[in-house]
Amino acid sequence: MPEVLVRARGLTKQFGGFTAVDGIDFDLYRGEAFGFLGPNGAGKSSTMRMIGCVSPPSGGQLTILDSDPVRDGPAIRARLGVVPQEDTLDVELTVRENLLVYGRYFGLPKKVIRERADALLEFVQLTDRAHDKVEPLSGGMKRRLTIARSLINEPDILLLDEPSTGLDPQARHVVWDRLYGLKQRGVTLILTTHYMDEAEQLCDRLVVMDHATIVAAGTPRELIETYSTPEVLELRFTPDCHEQGAGKLRDLYPERIEATADRVMLYVSDGDEALKRVRGLGLEPSSSFARRSTLEDVFLHLTGRRLID
Amino acid sequence: MTIRALAYWLTVYKRTWRASIWSSFLGPLLYLGAMGFGLGSLVNAHGTAQLGGVTYLQFVGPAILAVQAMQTGIMESTYPVFGSVKWNKTYYAAQATPLTPAGIFRGHLLFNAARITMNSAVYLIVMWAFGAARSPWVILGLPAATLLGLAFAAPTAAWAMTLKSEASFNYLFRFGMIPLMLFSATFFPLSRLPGWLRLVAYATPLWHGVALCRGLSLGTLTAGSAVIHVGYLAILAGIGVWAGGVTYRRRLYV
Numbered sequence: 001m002p003e004v005l006v007r008a009r010g011l012t013k014q015f016g017g018f019t020a021v022d023g024i025d026f027d028l029y030r031g032e033a034f035g036f037l038g039p040n041g042a043g044k045s046s047t048m049r050m051i052g053c054v055s056p057p058s059g060g061q062l063t064i065l066d067s068d069p070v071r072d073g074p075a076i077r078a079r080l081g082v083v084p085q086e087d088t089l090d091v092e093l094t095v096r097e098n099l100l101v102y103g104r105y106f107g108l109p110k111k112v113i114r115e116r117a118d119a120l121l122e123f124v125q126l127t128d129r130a131h132d133k134v135e136p137l138s139g140g141m142k143r144r145l146t147i148a149r150s151l152i153n154e155p156d157i158l159l160l161d162e163p164s165t166g167l168d169p170q171a172r173h174v175v176w177d178r179l180y181g182l183k184q185r186g187v188t189l190i191l192t193t194h195y196m197d198e199a200e201q202l203c204d205r206l207v208v209m210d211h212a213t214i215v216a217a218g219t220p221r222e223l224i225e226t227y228s229t230p231e232v233l234e235l236r237f238t239p240d241c242h243e244q245g246a247g248k249l250r251d252l253y254p255e256r257i258e259a260t261a262d263r264v265m266l267y268v269s270d271g272d273e274a275l276k277r278v279r280g281l282g283l284e285p286s287s288s289f290a291r292r293s294t295l296e297d298v299f300l301h302l303t304g305r306r307l308i309d
Numbered sequence: 310m311t312i313r314a315l316a317y318w319l320t321v322y323k324r325t326w327r328a329s330i331w332s333s334f335l336g337p338l339l340y341l342g343a344m345g346f347g348l349g350s351l352v353n354a355h356g357t358a359q360l361g362g363v364t365y366l367q368f369v370g371p372a373i374l375a376v377q378a379m380q381t382g383i384m385e386s387t388y389p390v391f392g393s394v395k396w397n398k399t400y401y402a403a404q405a406t407p408l409t410p411a412g413i414f415r416g417h418l419l420f421n422a423a424r425i426t427m428n429s430a431v432y433l434i435v436m437w438a439f440g441a442a443r444s445p446w447v448i449l450g451l452p453a454a455t456l457l458g459l460a461f462a463a464p465t466a467a468w469a470m471t472l473k474s475e476a477s478f479n480y481l482f483r484f485g486m487i488p489l490m491l492f493s494a495t496f497f498p499l500s501r502l503p504g505w506l507r508l509v510a511y512a513t514p515l516w517h518g519v520a521l522c523r524g525l526s527l528g529t530l531t532a533g534s535a536v537i538h539v540g541y542l543a544i545l546a547g548i549g550v551w552a553g554g555v556t557y558r559r560r561l562y563v
Binding site for chain 2: 054077084091102104
């Protein structure tokens with residue numbers, strides 16, 4: 001059994017009368033990439049702040065690196081790396097200076113900090129910007145610098161709160177590439193995200209949070225197997241046939257159908273076979289598309305399609 | 310922890326000192342020139358018995374030392390503190406490391422103290438060069454001004470951490486800093502004020518700072534009044550340090 005780095009039992013966080021995290025249980029093992037998935041306001045960031053020892057739990061048990069986060073906060077934080085949701089870089093300093101001052105916060109010798117800073121800048125591909133100010137850097141560069149900064153103390157656990165939110169697709173892929181590289185090196189990652197592709201690419205195990213609780217847990221594959229079907233058949237009808245078509249299909253697949261304004265989705269084991277049966281009912285969709293189930297299907301199934309602001 | 314947080318501010322200052330140097334040194338010099346020489350020539354022509362027989366420059370010079378220490382202390386604890394939690398969020402970056410809220414606070418305060426000392430030292434040199442100091446005791450104006458600055462900086466930083474918006478700073482400047490500067494025996498002796506207002510002035514920290522700096526510069530400070538002034542300012546600074554520990558923790562550890 002691998003070593004447990006974080007253990008939560010009945011972990012709760014309240015702000016006044018509002019419950020942000022409502023009695024969640026989870027274990028984090030050394031070397032894995034563990035994800036918290038959930039819509040905005042589900043309690044992911046509050047959980048991350050408690051793990052980061054910058055927010056005291058309101059109830060339940062939380063053990064991090066065999067220590068109590070309330071009593072031993074500074075000692076635990078010395079062994080964590082944190083990539084916050086919003087950049088907290090000092091934009092008036094240079095790229096390299098940001099790493100140097102951050103290393104000093106950990107009380108590391110200057111020589112060690114300088115060596116690590118240079119290696120980390122290489123790792124996040126910012127060596128040629130080392131002596132530039134942070135302010136004009138792109139969002140992706142700032143995020144990579146934040147990742148480099150979080151590694152200056154060679155942390156046992158790296159916490160990433162929505163690491164690629166707000167980045168363009170190219171920048172996101174570079175960030176994922178770097179995080180994947182860290183995973184290969186054996187760094188333990190905890191991340192929150194609402195991007196399903198990010199979760200599928202990076203996470204060995206994940207939990208889905210909604211309304212302050214954990215509603216599902218497992219590997220991406222397990223979650224898809226448990227909460228979705230192997231395939232999804234997406235159908236579009238011409239507008240005048242949409243209602244009628246959806247109605248008929250509901251008789252055919254009463255449990256496994258989801259109709260949105262412009263599409264009907266059938267959750268099935270075999271998409272091609274299902275399409276034949278649809279045609280057998282005398283329905284002719286204007287377009288059809290059979291695909292494998294993804295985490296997004298799981299996510300929408302578990303947390304609903306309502307809009308969360 | 311405090312030293313690690315201080316190291317950050319020193320690194321930032323290495324980058325930004327050029328921009329701050331003019332405002333922090335030049336402002337007090339302009340006051341000294343305008344008040345000490347400009348207004349002073351008028352005052353001196355009418356006799357300075359009410360000032361204790363010293364020239365107006367010698368009267369007002371040490372008071373401006375105290376005023377600039379107060380201004381530096383307040384300014385460095387308003388926008389830089391608020392911005393660290395609201396704009397560039399560097400306090401949050403520090404809080405994710407072994408630093409504690411109290412360490413972050415004290416490191417920043419220590420940096421502010423260094424700024425107050427530096428500004429005061431430069432001002433003291435100019436003051437001495439202009440002949441505004443009468444006694445060698447004026448050298449003790451440096452720690453006195455630093456203590457005075459801290460007596461303002463610590464409570465201001467503690468308060469700044471409780472704010473949601475920076476608009477409140479204007480109240481402090483307009484209704485706190487400016488009236489204190491005008492009515493703390495800075496530009497005229499308190500004997501010119503009506504009795505009740507004099508009592509108010511005695512209770513304010515800047516008056517104690519002005520009295521301390523002036524007493525040192527003129528060489529008229531008695532041990533008894535020195536203890537009262539220093540004690541008052543030290544207690545105020547102490548309360549500010551305690552309060553900052555509380556408000557920083559409330560803001561950064563929730």
